[in-house]
Every structure is written in C-alpha cells, then in structure tokens.
Amino acid sequence: MSTRPLDAAVAAGDDPARHARVLAEVRQAVLTGDRPPARPRPVIEASWRRLLAKGVDPERGRQIRPLSTEEVERRRRSTRLADALPTLRAGLLRVADDAEHLMVVADAEGWLLWREGNTAVKLLSDAVGVAEGALVHEDAIGTNGIGTPLITRRPLQVYSAEHYVRLHHNLTCSGAPIHDPRTGGLLGVVNLSARARTVHPSSLALVDAVSRLAEAALRQDHRMELERLRAVAAPLLVRVAGTALAVDRDGWVAASTTADAPDRITLPASPDAAEAWLPKMGVCRFEPLPGGWLVRVAGEEAGRPTRVVLDLSGARPDTVEVLGTGGSWAYELSPRHAQILGVLARNPEGRSAAQLAEDLFGDSARTVTVRAEMSRLRRRLAGVLDRQPYRFAERVEVELRLPGARTGPQPSSTAPAIVAKRP
Known part of the structure; x- marks a missing residue:
C-alpha cells in the first residue's frame, strides 16, 4: 500500500496541556486579527481562513437541522460505506471502547451516519450536537477531524483549540477519508473522537491504516462482483x-x-x-x-463532445461535465486535476508542459509530473483535451464556474496560478 501524509496534531512526548493553551492563544489572535504567538499548522490555518471568509460563528458554528431517523436509514442503505463498516468495526471498535474513544462514520456530504464506542464519550458528543443525523461538515461545525478531511482528502488529527468552534475545544479527533475503488470518488470519512486530554499521534496512524483496509475490502468485493458478471456474460459474448x-x-x-x-x-x-x-x-x-x-x-464516429462545464464553485466537489449529441458524462475531479483544468480554462490558447509546471508548482522543471497528470486526464476526457500545447479542443465550448469574489477560485489550492487569481 502506498503511503500518504499524516497530519497529527501532537508529536510523541509533547505536553498536551501546554500545547492546548498555546493553541487557544493562537486561535484567539487569528480570530481578532492580532499577531499570533505561533503559526497554526498550514492545514488548520487554511481551514480557519475558509471559515472566516464564510462568516461561520467561531463560538457555536451553524445550527443545521439534523436528518430524520428515516433519512439516516435511507442514506445508510444507499451508501457503499455500509459495505466497509465490518472492517471499520473490526479495526477500531475494541480500541475505541478500551481507550475511551468513539468511532464516527460520515458520508461524503458530511452527514453522520454511524457512531459507536465508549458511552462516556458518546454523551460528550451528544452535548455538542454530534450525533447520528448531524451535519459534521466544516461549514457547519468548523474545523474538525471529519469535515475537514472531506475537503483536504487527507488524514487529519484536530486537537483542542485547533477546532474553529469553541464548543469542540474539549475534544480531539482523528479522521481519514474512504474512497470508492470502483469510481475513485470519496465515500466519506471514518473518525476516532475522544476527550482532548487523551490525544496521541498513534490515533491518526490507526485510523488511516483501518480506512485503507476498508478500501481494500471494498476492492475485493468489486472483484467478486466482476467475476459474477463475467459468468453471466460469457455465454452471450461467444455469440x-x-x-x-x-x-x-x-x-x-x-x-x-x-x-x-x-x-x-x-x-x-x-x-x-x-x-x-x-x-x-x-x-x-x-x-x-x-x-x-x-x-x-458499432464503430461509427458521431456525437463527439461539444461542451464542457467545469464546476469549481465550491458548492459541491469539483466536477467536470462533458456534453455532446451522443450523451453526457460527469466526473468528480481530484484537487490536482481541478487545478489543471482551471488553468487551461483560463488560457484557451494552451499551455506547454513547462508553463503548466510553473502554474501548478512554481517550478517549470517539473514537466514529468505534468505530462503524467495530463496523460491521465486525456485518457479520462478523450476528445476534450488536445496537446502541443495542452488545451481544450477548439470545437469544445467551455463554461467555467467559480466561487464568489470573497473566497476566490479553489480556496484550498496552493498552485501559484490559482493563488494569483484570489482577491
């Protein structure tokens, strides 16, 4: 299994109580516009900036009506997260109960669907409104180890006053995304939550490992489904x-x-x-x-793509929709592919590999990475993208949807060409 970066909030040997006091001072300074005594972690600072721009209340967040019991059950039945649940339980529940933690599973929209583990922590979770059916997305309850990984698509631990909303400062939470191996899309996040005093970097490593085991189990389920389909189709294909x-x-x-x-x-x-x-x-x-x-x-060449809608507005995950007389397709984009298409949409004349490398990384020498990413994109968007230079095909009309002027395009992106377009 490939490794991925882990954003732990504390290091082994750190004094959690002292660290929490410093974090509280840092958060207060950032919220009031003063100079903080230390810089928050980049992923936390980026989250706080997003929430400040959206006007989320740092004391209580946004009061979002929870889902009904019937809607929670409907979502549980309709998501492939349900197929991952046995692996998540096997890997986390015993640890959760013994170490006074709570396992939380939320879908890709941030709705909390399952919550199991230590009873005392469950009561604490109830007190801050984090129960089944609650919206735990960053926009609702601020920076947290469930909603923020939904945005960053990376494992993350959030400790004490790193939570944007003060109501959650007595908690620590470690979350990791779970992806659907069939589509590559985000299914949701699994999280371990506990009292802040129990924070430990190993919690994040455990959650990350179990989330990847769950993805592997889903991948194996998919292989078995393909085998069954192959058995059904074989007699038809020979004719x-x-x-x-x-x-x-x-x-x-x-x-x-x-x-x-x-x-x-x-x-x-x-x-x-x-x-x-x-x-x-x-x-x-x-x-x-x-x-x-x-x-x-049939083989006839007809109905090629004629229009592309590139939605980077932030209203939903970044997507590209391809339309033509022969049908339409919609894809959820990775952050890197969203950045590339955003740059190409703003530069209809096209960009060379070196120019794209400068746009994305601030380093024109990183052309190998650019060519590899463009190769993946062109395979996915056949007939939509041209090369030499890289650009949208001339016959394709491109509509680019961006967020409002306050936040600017792709607020979580660090690509130089994207950052330069922000207010």
Whole structure:
C-alpha cells in the first residue's frame, strides 16, 4: 500500500496541556486579527481562513437541522460505506471502547451516519450536537477531524483549540477519508473522537491504516462482483460477431470479445438509452445485464463532445461535465486535476508542459509530473483535451464556474496560478 501524509496534531512526548493553551492563544489572535504567538499548522490555518471568509460563528458554528431517523436509514442503505463498516468495526471498535474513544462514520456530504464506542464519550458528543443525523461538515461545525478531511482528502488529527468552534475545544479527533475503488470518488470519512486530554499521534496512524483496509475490502468485493458478471456474460459474448464488452454499472470491464479491451470505459449518464457515443469507441449499443451492461461497439464516429462545464464553485466537489449529441458524462475531479483544468480554462490558447509546471508548482522543471497528470486526464476526457500545447479542443465550448469574489477560485489550492487569481 502506498503511503500518504499524516497530519497529527501532537508529536510523541509533547505536553498536551501546554500545547492546548498555546493553541487557544493562537486561535484567539487569528480570530481578532492580532499577531499570533505561533503559526497554526498550514492545514488548520487554511481551514480557519475558509471559515472566516464564510462568516461561520467561531463560538457555536451553524445550527443545521439534523436528518430524520428515516433519512439516516435511507442514506445508510444507499451508501457503499455500509459495505466497509465490518472492517471499520473490526479495526477500531475494541480500541475505541478500551481507550475511551468513539468511532464516527460520515458520508461524503458530511452527514453522520454511524457512531459507536465508549458511552462516556458518546454523551460528550451528544452535548455538542454530534450525533447520528448531524451535519459534521466544516461549514457547519468548523474545523474538525471529519469535515475537514472531506475537503483536504487527507488524514487529519484536530486537537483542542485547533477546532474553529469553541464548543469542540474539549475534544480531539482523528479522521481519514474512504474512497470508492470502483469510481475513485470519496465515500466519506471514518473518525476516532475522544476527550482532548487523551490525544496521541498513534490515533491518526490507526485510523488511516483501518480506512485503507476498508478500501481494500471494498476492492475485493468489486472483484467478486466482476467475476459474477463475467459468468453471466460469457455465454452471450461467444455469440457476438463484432466487438462487445460486459461492463458493470461503473464501466469496469468484466469480459470482452477482444484481447486488447480497456480495464474501464466511460459510460454515459444514462446508459439505458439504445445507443450513445463513447470516447475512443464511437457509437455503442447497450443491453442490460444483471449488475451491468452488454456494450456492442458499432464503430461509427458521431456525437463527439461539444461542451464542457467545469464546476469549481465550491458548492459541491469539483466536477467536470462533458456534453455532446451522443450523451453526457460527469466526473468528480481530484484537487490536482481541478487545478489543471482551471488553468487551461483560463488560457484557451494552451499551455506547454513547462508553463503548466510553473502554474501548478512554481517550478517549470517539473514537466514529468505534468505530462503524467495530463496523460491521465486525456485518457479520462478523450476528445476534450488536445496537446502541443495542452488545451481544450477548439470545437469544445467551455463554461467555467467559480466561487464568489470573497473566497476566490479553489480556496484550498496552493498552485501559484490559482493563488494569483484570489482577491
């Protein structure tokens, strides 16, 4: 498994009580515009700046009505987080109860769906309104170890006065994102919460390890589903004269009549239509299968993409929607791909690899990284992006949606070309 950076709030051997006092002074100075005695961690400072710009109350946050019991149950049934829950429980619940912690699982929108563990901490959580059905997104309850990882997509520990909202200063929480291996999209966050005095850097490492075990379990479940689809499709594929594929509902190829089939294809938003144009494949016809589709490749080149809507407004995760006469597709973008497309949308004449490296990293020599990312993007957005220089194709109309003037574009981005556009 690849490693990823861990943002622990304390280091082994630190004095938590002293650290909490310093954090309280730092937070107060930042909120009042004074010079703080120390700098908060960059990820915490960036979160505080976002919340100040949005006018979130630093004392109590925003009072958001919780979901009904019926809506919580509906969301539990409809999310793949439910399939990850056994792994999360096995890895965290015994530790949570023995070490006076609470395991919390929230979906990608920040709604708290499961909360299990130590009874005393559960009562403390109740007192600050963090119960099943509560919105724990950063915009609602400020900087925290659930809502902030939803934005940064990185494991994070938040301790005491690092919480933007004072109501949560007696807590420490360590959270890690969980991604769907089928789509790469964010499913939600798993978190361990406890009293602030119990803070320890190992909590974050544990949560991160268990979240990745949960992703591995979901990946194995997906392999088994593809095997079942392959068994169903095999008798049909042997009778097809041309090129055909059996794919699941996310476009992963279970079986094909050709040896050079891709691992995954891009499905239109509504594959139940009789036929649609697919990137790199042309016009395809769709027939339903249990758990997926039989895709017959007709081969005609028609219905190419004509319009792109790049939504970097912050109203939802950064997305790109591709529209054409043959159908439409929407993708959730990684932060890096959102930055790249944002730069290209602002520079219709195109950017060289060196220029993009300067835009993204402030270092024109990092062209290898740029070319690798552009290769991934062009495979995903076939027919939309050109190269030499990198740009949106001339025939494609581009609509760029940005946030309001107060926050500026992509507020969490550190890319020089993005930072320069902020007020």
